[in-house]
Amino acid sequence: MSRIFLDNSATTPLDPVVLGAMTEVMANNYGNPSSIHAEGRQARALIENARKTVANALNCSIGEIFFTSGGTEANNMALKNSVRDLGVTRIISSPLEHHCVLHSLDAIKMAETATVEMVKIDAKGHVELDDLRRLLAASNEKTLVSLMHANNEIGNLLPLEEVAAICEEAGALFHCDTVQTMGYFPIDLDATRLSFLSGSAHKFYGPKGVGFVYISNDNIIKPYLDGGAQERNMRGGTENIYGIVGLAKALELAVAEREERAGKIRNLKDHFIRSIKATYPEVAFNGDPDNAHYKVLSVSFPESSKGDLLLMNLDLNGISASGGSACSSGIDVGSHVIGHLHPDSKRHTVRFSFSHHNTIEEVDEVIAKLGGML
Ligand SMILES: Cc1ncc(COP(=O)(O)O)c(C=O)c1O
Known part of the structure; x- marks a missing residue:
């Protein structure tokens, strides 16, 4: 019996073109990207080309893209490190976020490093923007707003530009979980000002276990994973080269098609x-x-x-x-x-x-x- 896969929000099958790009690298590029010899330089070039592809897709600078193990790590990093490193003492989010956001917020609340407030949701499952404005106006504390672009269960879309403008006007940072929309909707980070966003390759026909976080140049945070100098000191650990190459190829195809x-x-x-x-x-x-x-x-x-x-x-x-x-x-x-x-x-x-x-x-x-x- 041939199966019918209607669970493409959970994950997507690997595109054969992406598989081809990955296996080519697996077969031929074994260098450690941190090594200065030829093999290392080849591996480094693959990663930097992938970073360029992602930055081009989002119209941001290459220095603002950091590869991670997926959307979960990207969201943890943005939320926890903006509290730890940027003086954020208040987070406004929604009860409909993905568990990787909600459980990160639980951890932040437990550590008592920031308070968390939830914006109201209307009957159709949309964020009430007037309530967001009201919450933002109610405090002068350094605030981060964390709202997802598309809900992974019901699909509801956030008006990204409008929320970015509301946050900018209120002087709040804005983190958007774009895991479900990356590659499906155009996102122009030059036109829409965000502080952080996240992507995960397996949602757009790339491999599992690789993603990225965008961190705007205005918000310099410290490493999430301590280790070597990989990802420009932001994430220690030898890079997942095949995964990163696969992610970039999958995003390139998603944007082109x-x-x-x-x-x-x-x-x-x-x-x-x-x-x-x-x-x-x-x-x-x-x-x-x-x-x-x-x-x-x-x-x-x-x-x-x-x-x-x-x-x-x-x-x-x-x-x-x-x-x-x-x-x-x-x-x-x-x-x-x-x-x-x-x-x-x-x-x-x-x-x-x-x-x-x-x-x-x-x-x-x-x-x-x-x-x-x-
Ligand atoms: C909206 C949303 N955010 C984050 C994630 C987590 O991404 P990952 O599986 O790459 O950790 C998912 C995946 O289910 C998701 O749908």
């Missing part, structure tokens, strides 16, 4: 929405699908005896998707995002997330098979 891929994915999602509404009129969509990332759709199915087994039945039928319901049933660990939006809901939620590799036929098959599982 953005419109084509986006058109295809939008078409699939629209078809999915139309078909599922027509076939199962009692489904509901979480968040605000009209103002969301085009690859994500969170669907709630009415309470039913088979609902708890929905994800397992999808899997048994060759369909991969993610869970996320308000309640914890023992099988489904529950989602803090759906739990926040619909605390009393007993409905069963499935996140479908699409890729340019999916087809209309796959969508039709999923809609047809769902019938027997509800």
Whole structure:
């Protein structure tokens, strides 16, 4: 049975072109980028070219990009080090952030090095910008705002330029978790002033375990990982050269093919929405699908005896998707995002997330098979 992968917000398959670029480096470049001999210089050049590709994609300077082990490390680094090194004593964030942000904030609260306040979320799952303005105006403390660009469960999009302008006007730093939007939406850091942002290669058809953090030149922080002088003294440890080369190749392709891929994915999602509404009129969509990332759709199915087994039945039928319901049933660990939006809901939620590799036929098959599982 060939499988249908509709879990592309969790991760994406490695693009064969990216795999080719990585294996070429694995086979031929074993130098340590810190060595001054020819092998080392070759490895260093690969990393610096990759950095240039990322900086070009974001319209920032190459000195502002630091490679990490992924989005989790990038977000930890931005949050914890801006408290440690930049005098931030107050963070404003949202309850719908990814756990790597929320748990970093828990650690900061535990250490009592900064206070954390949560902005209000409206009924559709968007950040209430007036509440953000109110929170920012309420204190003169050095504040960092940390809000994600697109929610990984419901897809809701933050108006990035507007939030950046609000933060700039209030004199606050702005960290944006752009892990879900990197490569999918244009981000111009010369036009939109951010202090920090994060990216993770495996969300845009690159390898797992590699990402990057953008740190604007105005916000010099100290290393997160202590060690050698790698990443211009910002992250000790011999660099993941193949991963970094793969990340850059994947981002280059994502940017070059953005419109084509986006058109295809939008078409699939629209078809999915139309078909599922027509076939199962009692489904509901979480968040605000009209103002969301085009690859994500969170669907709630009415309470039913088979609902708890929905994800397992999808899997048994060759369909991969993610869970996320308000309640914890023992099988489904529950989602803090759906739990926040619909605390009393007993409905069963499935996140479908699409890729340019999916087809209309796959969508039709999923809609047809769902019938027997509800
Ligand atoms: C919004 C968001 N932030 C951060 C992360 C963490 O990224 P990584 O898996 O590279 O650590 C993810 C991955 O699920 C994500 O969706």
